[in-house]
Amino acid sequence: MAVTSNWCRCTSCHAGYGWKDKSFDFAVEKIDCLVCHDTTGTYKKFPTDCGYPPLKDKVFAGKKLFKAVNLAYVAQHVGYSTRESCGKCHFFSGGGDGVKRGDIDSTLIAPPKKIDAHMDAKGLNFTCATCHTTTAHEIDGRHYDTPAPGKRELALPRYEGHLVKCEACHGTRPHRPEKKLFDWRLVKLNDHTDRVACQTCHIPLYARGLPTNTYWDWSTAGRFKDGKPIVKMGPLGRPEYHTKKGTLKWGKNLVPVYRWYNGTYSYLLPGEKVEAGKDPIVLIKPNGSPEDPDSRIFPFKPHFGKQPYDPVNKLMIVPKLFGPKGSGAFWAEFDWKKAAAAGMKAAGLPFSGKVEFVETVYYHALSHMVAPREDALKCAACHVRQGGRLASISGVYLPGRDRHVELDKIGQTLCLIALLFVSIHGVARIIIALKRK
Amino acid sequence: MKQKLYLYTRFERLWHWTQAFLIIFLLLTGFEIHGSLEIFGYEKAYLWHVYAGMALVILTAFAIFWHLTTGAWRHYWPVKEKIPQICYYYLVGIFRGEPHPFEKRPDQKLNPLQRLAYLFLKLVLFPLQFVTAFLLLSYQWWPALGISASFRKVAYYHTAGAFAFLFFLIIHVYLATTGKPWYSHLRGMILGWEEVELR
Numbered sequence: 239m240a241v242t243s244n245w246c247r248c249t250s251c252h253a254g255y256g257w258k259d260k261s262f263d264f265a266v267e268k269i270d271c272l273v274c275h276d277t278t279g280t281y282k283k284f285p286t287d288c289g290y291p292p293l294k295d296k297v298f299a300g301k302k303l304f305k306a307v308n309l310a311y312v313a314q315h316v317g318y319s320t321r322e323s324c325g326k327c328h329f330f331s332g333g334g335d336g337v338k339r340g341d342i343d344s345t346l347i348a349p350p351k352k353i354d355a356h357m358d359a360k361g362l363n364f365t366c367a368t369c370h371t372t373t374a375h376e377i378d379g380r381h382y383d384t385p386a387p388g389k390r391e392l393a394l395p396r397y398e399g400h401l402v403k404c405e406a407c408h409g410t411r412p413h414r415p416e417k418k419l420f421d422w423r424l425v426k427l428n429d430h431t432d433r434v435a436c437q438t439c440h441i442p443l444y445a446r447g448l449p450t451n452t453y454w455d456w457s458t459a460g461r462f463k464d465g466k467p468i469v470k471m472g473p474l475g476r477p478e479y480h481t482k483k484g485t486l487k488w489g490k491n492l493v494p495v496y497r498w499y500n501g502t503y504s505y506l507l508p509g510e511k512v513e514a515g516k517d518p519i520v521l522i523k524p525n526g527s528p529e530d531p532d533s534r535i536f537p538f539k540p541h542f543g544k545q546p547y548d549p550v551n552k553l554m555i556v557p558k559l560f561g562p563k564g565s566g567a568f569w570a571e572f573d574w575k576k577a578a579a580a581g582m583k584a585a586g587l588p589f590s591g592k593v594e595f596v597e598t599v600y601y602h603a604l605s606h607m608v609a610p611r612e613d614a615l616k617c618a619a620c621h622v623r624q625g626g627r628l629a630s631i632s633g634v635y636l637p638g639r640d641r642h643v644e645l646d647k648i649g650q651t652l653c654l655i656a657l658l659f660v661s662i663h664g665v666a667r668i669i670i671a672l673k674r675k
Numbered sequence: 676m677k678q679k680l681y682l683y684t685r686f687e688r689l690w691h692w693t694q695a696f697l698i699i700f701l702l703l704t705g706f707e708i709h710g711s712l713e714i715f716g717y718e719k720a721y722l723w724h725v726y727a728g729m730a731l732v733i734l735t736a737f738a739i740f741w742h743l744t745t746g747a748w749r750h751y752w753p754v755k756e757k758i759p760q761i762c763y764y765y766l767v768g769i770f771r772g773e774p775h776p777f778e779k780r781p782d783q784k785l786n787p788l789q790r791l792a793y794l795f796l797k798l799v800l801f802p803l804q805f806v807t808a809f810l811l812l813s814y815q816w817w818p819a820l821g822i823s824a825s826f827r828k829v830a831y832y833h834t835a836g837a838f839a840f841l842f843f844l845i846i847h848v849y850l851a852t853t854g855k856p857w858y859s860h861l862r863g864m865i866l867g868w869e870e871v872e873l874r
Contacts, residue, residue, distance in 0.1 A: 657845050
């Protein structure tokens with residue numbers, strides 16, 4: 239699912255003023271200052287107005303009232319960004335609280351230490367910008383052009399630049415004894431940092447705040463009951479079925495999957511041919527390998543889905559979801575073929591007229607909701623023969639998991655033979671000694 | 676006629692039993708790190724394995740000093756006499772009640788087979804385990820130390836050494852029961868004095 243052809247809905251976050259079609263001019267004056275710098279909490283964009291806030295009172299989806307924004311009042315109260323201002327978009331990515339990310343949701347507005355050791359409202363109380371430092375409004379993040387792993391340097395103290403990497407503050411040997419002069423346990427933990435990202439142990443589970451979406455099957459979308467759309471709620475308070483969205487699965491306190499990761503992704507781009515096989519099509523794949531010294535083992539949320547696909551042109555379909563009746567939009571007409579035709583046309587891509595649904599997955603790196611130290615993973619979470627967290631990670635020798643199978647067999651056999659031999663020898667000696675008596 | 680001989684000095688006994696404890700403990704913790712056992716939990720097994728290994732290095736340093744200064748290293752000098760007879764004794768003679776072909780004396784406490792086995796332990800197995808252990812602990816500093824090795828292969832050698840120690844331990848503990856009476860070697864190693872048959 240892409241922004242293309244759905245601009246006015248998606249661009250209430252993705253980003254700026256008036257991105258309503260593909261001719262959008264990404265000029266500086268189109269940047270929405272207030273969405274980040276409002277401190278009043280009254281500046282809210284209308285969900286379907288192409289990134290504009292409501293200037294008159296407006297009702298969204300027949301339910302939610304969006305009050306007209308008093309621009310003068312907001313402009314007189316600008317200030318630093320807050321967790322609320324960042325969270326207005328980022329906590330709600332994917333169309334709802336915690337839907338897409340799994341490591342970011344509205345609990346981060348004032349989280350307890352259990353959820354986030356850094357943003358702990360009663361403790362360190364970091365804002366987003368404490369780590370996501372900016373230089374001339376360029377915000378550090380992981381994706382696109384500022385990979386977070388990569389160079390590992392201590393930025394503290396007094397470095398007023400990029401603090402987004404854990405190592406920028408914690409260094410590359412981050413565990414230090416507090417009372418003892420020397421602690422071998424910490425020495426060994428520090429040894430891990432060359433291959434294991436901090437996040438791997440310190441984000442033991444994701445979706446610890448609110449449930450996150452794990453599977454999104456678009457193929458079932460468009461069902462009605464007695465002519466009315468269906469919304470069936472599941473046990474986690476999130477919809478299991480939604481006429482506009484399809485079948486949804488949700489999870490809380492989930493175990494991440496782990497991949498080698500150098501801080502960059504490979505994206506399947508619109509128009510890129512892809513073969514549908516028995517494995518899900520990977521839409522966003524973390525780059526990295528054990529041979530690359532800048533790659534580390536990193537936790538991910540895999541987000542699975544079932545999405546429209548053109549089996550003739552072998553393209554993922556960019557469907558038009560949002561729009562008025564007659565535009566082909568799926569959420570108005572509930573016809574995938576029309577939605578595909580309209581969306582692919584807007585994207586400038588060919589469409590054969592055939593729509594199939596294929597399993598997809600993309601990987602979302604987990605970097606937020608760092609747990610307090612006592613909740614970090616213990617050794618045996620990975621150092622275990624079978625079923626460990628890193629069972630699928632290759633390219634490193636992991637004691638406890640790995641061994642030379644033949645060597646072990648030879649060693650065990652020789653020791654067993656020795657044991658058998660001395661047992662027989664001993665029993666024979668006992669029998670002979672008893673006979674002599 | 677039997678005679679009581681003072682074979683093992685106080686340091687030797689302390690060294691032997693400390694070493695015995697450490698090696699058994701290292702085997703248990705080591706095979707837990709290896710994934711073969713589950714006793715202490717991985718973290719404790721790892722930490723105690725490292726600490727016990729360091730203790731064994733220190734003990735070995737004292738033992739080397741002691742052997743060099745007292746001249747006791749000569750007990751491990753290999754000799755080839757009577758090796759076939761000793762093998763024959765353990766395979767056949769022992770069951771027929773024949774006497775051991777080797778006569779223990781304070782100036783030669785170890786029979787030729789023991790000399791070979793212990794010398795192999797001291798020259799091959801201990802160095803192998805110490806060197807591989809040092810490498811496994813220091814892999815972060817390999818580039819700085821100019822070492823290029825494969826962590827995986829070093830781990831394999833360390834595991835092979837551990838199996839060799841286990842193999843030795845099984846045979847060694849059993850042979851300790853072959854005295855007359857069966858506990859006489861054991862008692863000698865604990866008290867220092869052993870009753871030996873005079874011929």
